[in-house]
Amino acid sequence: MARILLLFAHPVLEKSRVHRELLQHIPKHAAITFHDLYETYPDFLIDVHKEKRLLLEHDSILFQFPFYWYSAPALLKHWMELVLEHGWAYGKNGTALSGKIWMNIITCGGSFEAYQPNGKNHFTVEQFSYHFEQTARLCNMDYRPPFVIYGTHKLEPQTIREEAMKYQLLLQNLLTEEVVSQNTLELI
Amino acid sequence: MDQSSFLYQALVYLTAAVLLVPLAKKAGLGSVLGYLVAGMLIGPAFLNLVGDSSDVMHAAEFGVVLMLFVIGLELEPRLLWKMRNPILGLGGLQVLCTMAIVMVLAMMMGYDWKIALAIGMIVAPSSTAIVLQTLQEKGLMKSEAGQSSFSVLLFQDIAVIPMLAILPLLGSGTEAATSASHQSASWIDHQPAWIKTLVVLGAVIFIIFAGRKLVRPLLRMVAAARVREVFTATALLLVIGITVLMTKVGLSPALGTFLAGVVLADSEYRHELESDIEPFKGMLLGLFFIAIGASINFQLLVNLPILLLGIVLGLMIIKGLVLFVLGRFFRLNTDQNLLFSLGLCQVGEFAFVLLSFSRQEQLISNEITDLIMAAVALSMALTPILFLLFERVIQPKVGTKQAVKKAPDSIHEKNPVIIAGFGHFGNTVGRFLRANGIGCTVLDIDSDRVDFLRKFGFNVYYGDASRQDLLHAAGAADAKIILITIGDPEKRLEMIETIKKHFPNLQMMVRAADRTDAYDQMNAGMLHIYRENLDSSLRMGVDTLRLMGRRTYTSTRAAQTFLRYDELAMKKLSSIRDPKQYINTSREFIDELERIIQTDTHASDIGQQKGWDEDSLIEEMKKEN
Numbered sequence: 001m002a003r004i005l006l007l008f009a010h011p012v013l014e015k016s017r018v019h020r021e022l023l024q025h026i027p028k029h030a031a032i033t034f035h036d037l038y039e040t041y042p043d044f045l046i047d048v049h050k051e052k053r054l055l056l057e058h059d060s061i062l063f064q065f066p067f068y069w070y071s072a073p074a075l076l077k078h079w080m081e082l083v084l085e086h087g088w089a090y091g092k093n094g095t096a097l098s099g100k101i102w103m104n105i106i107t108c109g110g111s112f113e114a115y116q117p118n119g120k121n122h123f124t125v126e127q128f129s130y131h132f133e134q135t136a137r138l139c140n141m142d143y144r145p146p147f148v149i150y151g152t153h154k155l156e157p158q159t160i161r162e163e164a165m166k167y168q169l170l171l172q173n174l175l176t177e178e179v180v181s182q183n184t185l186e187l188i
Numbered sequence: 189m190d191q192s193s194f195l196y197q198a199l200v201y202l203t204a205a206v207l208l209v210p211l212a213k214k215a216g217l218g219s220v221l222g223y224l225v226a227g228m229l230i231g232p233a234f235l236n237l238v239g240d241s242s243d244v245m246h247a248a249e250f251g252v253v254l255m256l257f258v259i260g261l262e263l264e265p266r267l268l269w270k271m272r273n274p275i276l277g278l279g280g281l282q283v284l285c286t287m288a289i290v291m292v293l294a295m296m297m298g299y300d301w302k303i304a305l306a307i308g309m310i311v312a313p314s315s316t317a318i319v320l321q322t323l324q325e326k327g328l329m330k331s332e333a334g335q336s337s338f339s340v341l342l343f344q345d346i347a348v349i350p351m352l353a354i355l356p357l358l359g360s361g362t363e364a365a366t367s368a369s370h371q372s373a374s375w376i377d378h379q380p381a382w383i384k385t386l387v388v389l390g391a392v393i394f395i396i397f398a399g400r401k402l403v404r405p406l407l408r409m410v411a412a413a414r415v416r417e418v419f420t421a422t423a424l425l426l427v428i429g430i431t432v433l434m435t436k437v438g439l440s441p442a443l444g445t446f447l448a449g450v451v452l453a454d455s456e457y458r459h460e461l462e463s464d465i466e467p468f469k470g471m472l473l474g475l476f477f478i479a480i481g482a483s484i485n486f487q488l489l490v491n492l493p494i495l496l497l498g499i500v501l502g503l504m505i506i507k508g509l510v511l512f513v514l515g516r517f518f519r520l521n522t523d524q525n526l527l528f529s530l531g532l533c534q535v536g537e538f539a540f541v542l543l544s545f546s547r548q549e550q551l552i553s554n555e556i557t558d559l560i561m562a563a564v565a566l567s568m569a570l571t572p573i574l575f576l577l578f579e580r581v582i583q584p585k586v587g588t589k590q591a592v593k594k595a596p597d598s599i600h601e602k603n604p605v606i607i608a609g610f611g612h613f614g615n616t617v618g619r620f621l622r623a624n625g626i627g628c629t630v631l632d633i634d635s636d637r638v639d640f641l642r643k644f645g646f647n648v649y650y651g652d653a654s655r656q657d658l659l660h661a662a663g664a665a666d667a668k669i670i671l672i673t674i675g676d677p678e679k680r681l682e683m684i685e686t687i688k689k690h691f692p693n694l695q696m697m698v699r700a701a702d703r704t705d706a707y708d709q710m711n712a713g714m715l716h717i718y719r720e721n722l723d724s725s726l727r728m729g730v731d732t733l734r735l736m737g738r739r740t741y742t743s744t745r746a747a748q749t750f751l752r753y754d755e756l757a758m759k760k761l762s763s764i765r766d767p768k769q770y771i772n773t774s775r776e777f778i779d780e781l782e783r784i785i786q787t788d789t790h791a792s793d794i795g796q797q798k799g800w801d802e803d804s805l806i807e808e809m810k811k812e813n
Contacts, residue, residue, distance in 0.1 A: 045745065045752065082797055083799065085798045086802070086804050092808055
């Protein structure tokens with residue numbers, strides 16, 4: 001069974017219908033760790049040591065956040081800068097994260113059509129996420145295509161619930177997956 | 189066993205104090221009443237365990253001297269200057285008016301004007317010892333009534349000097365009789381008035397000069413020797429030296445030591461001196477109160493109950509009325525004024541000094557002296573009861589009400605947060621919460637502030653926040669969180685215990701003055717502790733780093749990291765700290781600082797962010813090429 005670390009980054013959760021619904025659908029499972037970054041580090045003073053330990057203890061790393069300016073909220077970028085250290089996450093001796101899954105859970109205000117070559121945003125979410133993909137690759141991680149919810153501004157409560165159910169299913173499937181990540185194996 | 193042996197006496201006095209004072213405190217009566225009752229019990233009226241208590245009283249009067257020294261230490265000259273108006277105005281008028289009224293009444297009763305004046309002077313001062321002790325214990329020193337009381341008491345202490353000078357002039361005895369009976373007679377009594385004045389002035393100037401130029405180097409030298417008990421000895425020597433000097437020149441020793449205290453108030457050894465003298469002061473004051481209790485002549489009360497009680501009540505009513513009218517005049521609001529006039533309406537310990545003086549001068553007959561002595565002691569014994577009466581009965585009803593009755597149609601609001609103490613600390617939190625739409629109920633002991641806050645629509649309860657009934661009235665049973673932001677550390681701990689006992693579901697957030705305070709609160713089981721100066725001193729540190737040329741963000745992060753680290757270090761150090769080891773807080777502060785600074789040497793490598801450090805990456809790339 002794969003252990004899941006869910007890194008959640010949302011500066012104004014109280015205003016987000018979709019993310020609150022998603023959070024409610026996270027299965028209560030000992031192998032899933034929910035980690036609310038903005039709640040833990042309101043002053044952006046990230047405890048790198050603790051974050052690294054958390055990463056080592058899990059097999060799948062999920063990043064859940066709203067799409068701000070075609071990327072993640074500032075704290076998540078900050079987290080990447082500080083936690084993914086050279087010599088630990090990447091570089092010649094940086095193998096701590098090898099084999100772990102990296103997957104983004106992204107909500108976009110714009111519709112699916114807007115994120116098409118002929119749409120308003122011109123590029124797809126997958127294209128905007130190239131830097132995540134490459135980061136994962138540099139860290140020898142197994143990058144999975146993102147789980148995206150489009151058009152959140154106009155979603156009906158019923159649709160939001162359906163999306164949340166899909167999310168729940170995704171997490172349950174991930175739990176059963178066999179992940180061969182180097183360091184977690186060592187830990188066992 | 190020899191009745192008069194020192195150890196036996198000590199045994200009796202200490203046993204009485206140890207048994208009764210904690211009982212009185214527990215019953216909410218205050219320590220002064222406990223001491224007084226202890227004195228009455230061991231006195232001639234009941235158990236008759238001690239002989240004549242007047243010797244003990246004399247020794248214990250030194251406690252008053254020590255108390256004024258400590259008070260002086262807490263008052264800087266600048267502060268004193270700021271208080272000159274209430275001291276001279278309120279204090280001066282109180283002494284003059286009381287003297288005048290009592291004198292006229294005595295003359296109407298047929299006494300000679302000289303005797304009448306003497307009686308007026310004897311009853312005018314109030315009891316510094318009882319009033320200040322009680323005000324401090326109840327945390328009322330900073331209130332308006334407390335400050336006014338202090339001003340009046342200070343003036344009275346000063347006024348005793350001219351009184352002591354005038355009394356002999358009123359004496360009917362001859363010069364020979366005076367010097368023969370006057371025990372502390374010194375060469376100065378035989379000098380003409382102008383020399384006396386010069387000597388008195390000289391002594392005062394000497395104290396100021398010595399305090400600045402001689403005592404400080406001496407203290408520095410003694411402190412450098414690092415023998416703790418010698419420093420204590422030096423502090424005692426200082427006070428005793430001044431007492432002897434003052435007695436020689438015929439001034440009040442209390443005033444002399446007060447002056448010395450003020451002179452040393454801005455010295456670096458202020459806290460050391462204070463904490464060294466404090467235990468002696470407390471013990472001797474306690475002894476003093478016991479001696480008063482023991483000296484109450486209950487025989488007189490049995491023989492002439494109506495006359496004696498009449499005198500006691502008459503004096504207290506006259507003094508109280510004078511104080512009340514003056515309080516009005518100096519714009520104290522009603523309940524502060526009531527506290528002020530009830531608190532100061534007793535006759536003070538200086539009466540004993542003046543009475544024994546006038547007896548030596550054969551000014552007043554022994555009969556009347558005995559009667560007045562008994563009246564004075566009784567009025568002092570009644571004071572703590574008056575304070576209780578004020579707190580329990582008068583305060584809830586008069587002036588600023590404990591709570592404002594809501595109109596029956598308004599919905600009773602149940603605020604989730606209670607703020608105890610709306611001073612410097614509490615008001616910022618309170619304003620912040622209000623700005624963010626959190627309903628707060630406020631508890632405060634300053635009636636002016638309470639009135640003001642009510643005007644702005646705050647839900648305010650007035651009174652001592654450590655009282656369980658007041659907490660209950662303010663809705664402590666239903667609230668979620670209480671912010672303990674009152675200024676007095678002792679009161680805070682008291683509150684914590686009360687809340688733990690009566691409102692176990694109420695979450696507490698506590699203000700702490702310093703690390704010692706925070707440790708005490710940790711021991712009391714507090715999780716949310718906020719040290720007053722921690723954040724602002726770090727912000728100052730950040731700005732200093734910036735002005736030294738460091739980048740703002742780096743400096744800010746350094747401060748954030750330091751804060752985290754400090755709280756962690758605090759938890760660690762609290763587990764190895766032995767509170768029993770420290771009786772003296774200033775010593776603890778130094779030891780603690782030493783430990784912290786030693787730990788700090790490892791602090792420089794915390795907060796380094798390897799993620800932003802590219803050295804290793806550059807190194808690796810060089811190798812690859």
